Amino acid sequence: MRYLPKSPSEREAMLATVGVKSADELFASIPAEYRLQRSLNLPGPLSEAEIIAWFRARAAENSVGYTSFLGAGVYNHLRSVVTDTILQRGEFLTSYTPYQAEISQGTLQAIFEFQTLMCELTGQEVANASMWDGSTATTEAVLMAERLTRRHRVVVARTLHPEYRQVLATYARNLGLTIEEVGYTESGQLDAQALAAAVNEETAAVVVQSPNFFGALEKVSAVADIAHARQALLIVAVTEAVSLGAVRPPAEADIVAMETQSFGMAPSYGGPYAGVIATREKFVRQMPGRLAGQTTDSAGRRGFVLTLATREQHIRREKATSNICTNQALCALAATVHLCLLGKEGLRELAGQNLAKARFAAAELAKVPGVRIPFSAPYFNEFVIELPRSVRIVNEALLREKIIGPLPIGPWYPELTKRGLVCVTETTPRSEIERLAAALSRALALPI
Amino acid sequence: MYPANYRYTKEHEWVNAAGSTATVGITDYAQHELGDVVFVELPKVGAQIKAGESLGTIESVKAVSEIYAPVSGEVIEVNPELAGAPEKVNADPHGAAWLIKVRLANPAELAALLDAAAYEKFLASAEKENPA
Numbered sequence: 181m182r183y184l185p186k187s188p189s190e191r192e193a194m195l196a197t198v199g200v201k202s203a204d205e206l207f208a209s210i211p212a213e214y215r216l217q218r219s220l221n222l223p224g225p226l227s228e229a230e231i232i233a234w235f236r237a238r239a240a241e242n243s244v245g246y247t248s249f250l251g252a253g254v255y256n257h258l259r260s261v262v263t264d265t266i267l268q269r270g271e272f273l274t275s276y277t278p279y280q281a282e283i284s285q286g287t288l289q290a291i292f293e294f295q296t297l298m299c300e301l302t303g304q305e306v307a308n309a310s311m312w313d314g315s316t317a318t319t320e321a322v323l324m325a326e327r328l329t330r331r332h333r334v335v336v337a338r339t340l341h342p343e344y345r346q347v348l349a350t351y352a353r354n355l356g357l358t359i360e361e362v363g364y365t366e367s368g369q370l371d372a373q374a375l376a377a378a379v380n381e382e383t384a385a386v387v388v389q390s391p392n393f394f395g396a397l398e399k400v401s402a403v404a405d406i407a408h409a410r411q412a413l414l415i416v417a418v419t420e421a422v423s424l425g426a427v428r429p430p431a432e433a434d435i436v437a438m439e440t441q442s443f444g445m446a447p448s449y450g451g452p453y454a455g456v457i458a459t460r461e462k463f464v465r466q467m468p469g470r471l472a473g474q475t476t477d478s479a480g481r482r483g484f485v486l487t488l489a490t491r492e493q494h495i496r497r498e499k500a501t502s503n504i505c506t507n508q509a510l511c512a513l514a515a516t517v518h519l520c521l522l523g524k525e526g527l528r529e530l531a532g533q534n535l536a537k538a539r540f541a542a543a544e545l546a547k548v549p550g551v552r553i554p555f556s557a558p559y560f561n562e563f564v565i566e567l568p569r570s571v572r573i574v575n576e577a578l579l580r581e582k583i584i585g586p587l588p589i590g591p592w593y594p595e596l597t598k599r600g601l602v603c604v605t606e607t608t609p610r611s612e613i614e615r616l617a618a619a620l621s622r623a624l625a626l627p628i
Numbered sequence: 629m630y631p632a633n634y635r636y637t638k639e640h641e642w643v644n645a646a647g648s649t650a651t652v653g654i655t656d657y658a659q660h661e662l663g664d665v666v667f668v669e670l671p672k673v674g675a676q677i678k679a680g681e682s683l684g685t686i687e688s689v690k691a692v693s694e695i696y697a698p699v700s701g702e703v704i705e706v707n708p709e710l711a712g713a714p715e716k717v718n719a720d721p722h723g724a725a726w727l728i729k730v731r732l733a734n735p736a737e738l739a740a741l742l743d744a745a746a747y748e749k750f751l752a753s754a755e756k757e758n759p760a
Contacts, residue, residue, distance in 0.1 A: 330672070465667060465687070490692045499694070 247612045248584040251562045251603025252393070253314065253341050253419045253439065254447045257530075258607055263444045263517045272513055281486035287509065288484035291472040294456075294516045301424045302438065303431030304458035308469035310512045312504060314439025315347040317455030318387065318417045320468050320502055321437040322348060324457070325385035325413040326357065327466045327501075333358045333382045335412075337370040339392035341419055342592035348387075368396040368555025368564065376406050383412040390416060390430065391423050393589075395538075395562030395601065396555055404432035421515075422605075423560040425531025435459045444518025445511055454511035464488065468502030533606040534561035537613065541604045544617040550624050554599065562603040564589065564596075569628060571600040577623035583616055629656065629748070631722055635698065635738050636747035642722065643698040645738055650699055653726045654686065654717065657751055662688040665717040668710045670695075670727055675703045677730065679737050684727070686717065695727065699737045705729035 186194075191203070200206045207215060226234065248256060267273060271286060281288060291309040298307035311317035322334050334352075336345060338361050345361070352359050362374045370388055379386060386407040390398035400416060407414040416430035418438040430436055441453040459467055465488065473487035493500035522530060538561045546553050550568035567574055571588035578585040586600025593599075604613060634642045640658035644651045659665065667687040677683045677697040684695045706728050709716060716725040732738075742750060 465669070490687060490690065496692055499692075 246582045246584050247608065247615070249602050249604065249608070249616060250584055250587055251395075251420070251605075252587050252601055253343065254450065254453075255420055255422065255442045255561075255603065255605055256447055256607050257422060257442050257444075257605055259444050259446060259518065260521050262521055263514050266517050267510060267514055272510060275509075281489070282483075285484055288472045288486065290513050290516055291470065291507075291509065292474055292484050293520075294512045295472060297516060297519050298438070298440075298456050298458050301421070301429060302418070302433075302436040302458040303429030304433070304436055305461040306464050306467065306471070307456055307458035308467055308471055309456065310440070310508045311437075311455030311457060311469060312508065313441075313451065313453045313455045314417060314419050314437065315341070315344040315455070316504055317437035317439070317457050318344050318415065319348045319351050320504070321415045321417075321435040321457055322357070322385055322387060323351070323355075323502070324435060324459075324463070324466050324468065325415060326355075328463055329384045329411070329413060331382050331384035331412070332356055333360065333380075334385050334387060335360050335362055335375065335378045335383055336387045337362055337364070337375075337389065337392065337398070338593075339364050339368070339370055339394060339396070339398070340387055340389045340417060341393050344389070344417060344419075364392075364394075366555070367557040368392070368394040369398055369557045370403060372399070372402060372406065375403065379406055379410045379412055381410060383407075383410055385413040385415050385435075387415045387417065389419060391420055391427070391560040391562065393419075393601075394555055394557075394564045395559040395603075396557035397427060397559065400428075400430050401432050420560060420562070422527070422531055422534060425527035425529075426535055427531075427560065434463065440511070440515040443515035445514055452508060452511055454508035454515060456512075465491065466501060468492075468500075470507045530606055531560075534604070537561070537604045537606065537608055537610070538563060540610065541602060541608075541613045541616070544613055545602065545620065548617055548621050548624065551620065561605055562601060564599050565602055567598050567600065568624060570598060573628075574620065574623045575600075577626060578616070578619050581615075581619045581622075583612075583619055585616070585620075630744040632744045634722070635741035635743060636750075637696065637698045637741060638750060639694075639696045641696060641698045643738065643741065644726075645699075645732065645735065648732055648735065649704065650701070650730050650732055650738075651726045652683075652698060652728050652730060654695065654721055655747070656721050658693075659718050659721045662686065662691060662693060664689045665714045668714050668717065668727065670706050670710070671703050673703055673706055676733075677701060677703060677728075679734075687714075697730075698741055699730060700733040701730040702733070703728050704731050 294309045295307040311320060336359055360378055362378050363371050365371050388398050388403050390400055392398055404414045413434035415435045416433035421438055421440050421442040436458040438456045439453060440456055445453050457467055471488050473485050475483055475485055477483045491501045493503050542553055542563050545551050545565055552566040554566045555564055565586060571586055575585040586602045589599050589601055590597035634644050636642050640655045642653050642655050665688050670684045679697050679700045681697055682694040683697045685692050686695055707726055
């Protein structure tokens, strides 16, 4: 299915087929007060040359030459032009979700490959393709756990991304779902004792993110034991998918909810990205979203189908397992191509670089007078630093040196003012890490 | 075809009451319309069901449908065979593939359901309206 504009004669033919004279007559059943009575407020058409000039002018407004140390759920990684070249093929770029699935064998195969990669990375048995993003995947995982356990309480780690918690709270408000949050310890990890006290026979699921919002790796198997002791499910959220090249996959989880932005999606304007849910095969009927399966046709040839689609919204309407499982097929394709280019060894090496650079950065920053690394847990490519003054004020000074500094986390964690989240990936040269440390020294030496 | 001692709903469930308990299933017409059944989702023992409300779902290769409770009450037994062999619903919908047993909360509800003759008449009129 492609989106192509319709010519006036095509419009007339369609109107004649349904037996009306005009588009206005077609919409006559909508009361006049709800219809827009004017044209859309859009500028007139531009020539090709004018459009190029307009976009060049907008592009010239971009700031260039800055080094960013921001992460917090969106990560700057190298991308290959090969990914874009494949994404820009018309067969992929202009096609929407395959409702007439089996004629789109190429799309279904790409979806199938994506699912296979996601299962291997997460240590799970089935994966969908796909969800909007990591936050909606996490929320859908909670709703899935609620359906599976028929329990209506979830225990959520405060180390889960604050915006993911906001999305979950928005859903929970009108679904009769109770959310209880559990704090963290001095290591920057989920407080296991508090968790054990919070989980009970009414708990549908425990939600934990690893690496968590502070960059710290959670003790997933210990958390799993606490959840499973009360027959609650364990949901593990992954915001930095590259970490799976270095960290043991969360195989103890019952559901993994992951953001795949790190695999070939540029961190532009917050999206579009793609989320994914991976789970155990026995839970597949409660998993929302699209699922491609491999089969053989009547001649015994390998082929692909959409499977279990009977539970989705184009068939079940308001009773579907989810009504926001819009698949991000193009983004999922980006992840698939990106991962195939990297390969198993490439992903390991990439993760190793992130890990090494983050350790180097933490060591350099810890040498700056007044700077502390407050949490002791192991981390991947992100960690919290504690400053002797406001992160915002320090960031203003850094910005003058073309450095986008640590993310202040005080707004989400009132007890963590003067703390900032630093992210370092393979895109950050050693010289820029050293420049950050030097600029931070200068900024902290400034009179308040 | 349709047992005379059963009562039926227009949503194609049957109920076979014996004293204060009743067995519930879906009709032969329903299994035929659904096609090959691949999954049956039923409530847990102890759950309360309410007449006219969904008690579970039944999934075939082409659709997922709600199963509506013909009567209100507490679920006292769930057919253990169906989890492993959902195709039994196609083979023996009025017998071995019963879905749940219920302790009736209000036996008077049965009177509002169709008897076999009325159900067959209902099917015949439905067929006339929507010829296959």
